[in-house]
Amino acid sequence: MKNIISKKVQDMQPSGIRAFFDLVLGMKDVISLGVGEPDFVTPWSIREAGIYSLEQGFTSYTSNKGLMKLRLSIARYLKNKYNLEYSPEDEILITVGVSEAFDLALRAIINPGDKILIPTPSYVSYGPLTGLAGGIPVYLETQNDNFKLTPKKIDQAADKKTKAIILNYPTNPTGVSYTKKELEGLKKVILKHKLICISDEVYGDLTYDFQHTPFATLSEAKNSCLYLNGFSKSYAMTGWRVGFACGPQEIIAAMTKIHQYTIMCVPITSQMAAVEALDTGRKSVEVMLREYRRRKEFFIHGLNQLGLVCRKPEGTFYAFASTELTGMCGLDFAKKLLEEEKVAVVPGVAFGAGLEDYVRMSFATNFENLKEALVRIENFLRKKRRNK
Amino acid sequence: MDEILEVLEKDARLTPEEIAKMLKKKPQGIKEAIKKYEKEGVILKYKAVVNRELIKDTDSLVRALIEVNLTPQKDVGFDKVAERIYSFTEVSSCYLISGTYDLLLVVEGRDLPTVARFVAEKLAPLENVRGTTTHFLLKKYKEDGVILKHREENKRIAISY
Numbered sequence: 001m002k003n004i005i006s007k008k009v010q011d012m013q014p015s016g017i018r019a020f021f022d023l024v025l026g027m028k029d030v031i032s033l034g035v036g037e038p039d040f041v042t043p044w045s046i047r048e049a050g051i052y053s054l055e056q057g058f059t060s061y062t063s064n065k066g067l068m069k070l071r072l073s074i075a076r077y078l079k080n081k082y083n084l085e086y087s088p089e090d091e092i093l094i095t096v097g098v099s100e101a102f103d104l105a106l107r108a109i110i111n112p113g114d115k116i117l118i119p120t121p122s123y124v125s126y127g128p129l130t131g132l133a134g135g136i137p138v139y140l141e142t143q144n145d146n147f148k149l150t151p152k153k154i155d156q157a158a159d160k161k162t163k164a165i166i167l168n169y170p171t172n173p174t175g176v177s178y179t180k181k182e183l184e185g186l187k188k189v190i191l192k193h194k195l196i197c198i199s200d201e202v203y204g205d206l207t208y209d210f211q212h213t214p215f216a217t218l219s220e221a222k223n224s225c226l227y228l229n230g231f232s233k234s235y236a237m238t239g240w241r242v243g244f245a246c247g248p249q250e251i252i253a254a255m256t257k258i259h260q261y262t263i264m265c266v267p268i269t270s271q272m273a274a275v276e277a278l279d280t281g282r283k284s285v286e287v288m289l290r291e292y293r294r295r296k297e298f299f300i301h302g303l304n305q306l307g308l309v310c311r312k313p314e315g316t317f318y319a320f321a322s323t324e325l326t327g328m329c330g331l332d333f334a335k336k337l338l339e340e341e342k343v344a345v346v347p348g349v350a351f352g353a354g355l356e357d358y359v360r361m362s363f364a365t366n367f368e369n370l371k372e373a374l375v376r377i378e379n380f381l382r383k384k385r386r387n388k
Numbered sequence: 389m390d391e392i393l394e395v396l397e398k399d400a401r402l403t404p405e406e407i408a409k410m411l412k413k414k415p416q417g418i419k420e421a422i423k424k425y426e427k428e429g430v431i432l433k434y435k436a437v438v439n440r441e442l443i444k445d446t447d448s449l450v451r452a453l454i455e456v457n458l459t460p461q462k463d464v465g466f467d468k469v470a471e472r473i474y475s476f477t478e479v480s481s482c483y484l485i486s487g488t489y490d491l492l493l494v495v496e497g498r499d500l501p502t503v504a505r506f507v508a509e510k511l512a513p514l515e516n517v518r519g520t521t522t523h524f525l526l527k528k529y530k531e532d533g534v535i536l537k538h539r540e541e542n543k544r545i546a547i548s549y
Contacts, residue, residue: 035547041543123549294391295410297411
């Protein structure tokens, strides 16, 4: 029976915290700080556009690359916001979320044995997808550099077999982002080693302290960069599954080849809604960002006061807190906090090696819940101290 | 608009300490700003938004929107006569508007005859009132940005990457 499943898939490591996830999903009345999506519903004008498209009978396939109208809107948006130019004809591909764009990108560029640099903590899919595409993930740990990737780390890790590097900023799960100056430093070594930079910037709109700079806008970077973004986080559209990849015509064409056979095209309803998001949704993004910023200040302050030390996120809606001072590892902390106080967080080990003493907490939940969660965590820690 | 006002408009029960943390400011500064807003009348009062549709066995209220045509007065325009009208406790809101009539009132009463009597006996006879049109409210869906429904349950799964 064992031979039914391919070697590649057998080699994929199941997530070590699947059991913990099941525990959370089986419990009721939990305050969840474990959620990787906005707590807002998609703004009504966007939902309405989806409904209207159905009423109008838009129920067919679209071009493999995605609706021209949507690609045009994306091109216009990137030009206006970042002065970043991509041709809607052959440099933009609409994908099923950034997740699919990632899979396509890796499969399009990897030859067996190619190495892919992945800074950790990282989003959970990068490593497994690299392996599935025949590549070798090379993890660059950043916890000793305050979770920021340094040019030196890249320089030390890159060799002749290294094909690409994955950047994700603002970063899930740490909230780290990079200023233009910091990016210039990274770019130098990335270009030096002739790496392709796959840049997942899905949280770009959720940047707090400075202007987000797409990697592709750096001088000479565009030709070796794939810019990935989507509608999930900034427009609260996770369930619609719309993302996009922008990059050199050669790579986009290769990705489109795979996409046309596996996915065909992104559901038309979602694409129509995405057009509306870019047309009228900017105001909603600003309102949501202001709300996240206030929660961030309140919540990070609260966590640090409780001894759950965390750096201030420069973007995203995540706090990545150290559980070291509590004397518990992240997984123990998460399990006990769930059992005793019904607050769900994600153990840091989900995001890479060496992160045993961390948990990720999402502040994409309403203010009352955040306040209540802090009270419960405080109770929890007080009890733990007393029992020592 | 000052962000202090923005957060208070959403939730008036936030304490100055909480607002200070949210906005990265000193609690004392927030307290002073709020006091100043209260004194200047920028912040007029704090109140709960009550969904009356859900209250049973109490005196139900009838609401009507009333359009009023006025004759403006020399020197003071509509202000003086508007004041005479909005001073009635039955009038819960009063707006001067452009278009085919001048004032839009929201009037509340115990029942339909009470509101009708108010219009016939108090409002219509006023010297500068040329005419009124009364619309009784049948159902409230949304008020001041709040959709009047039960709180919606959370539709997200409790944990995800």
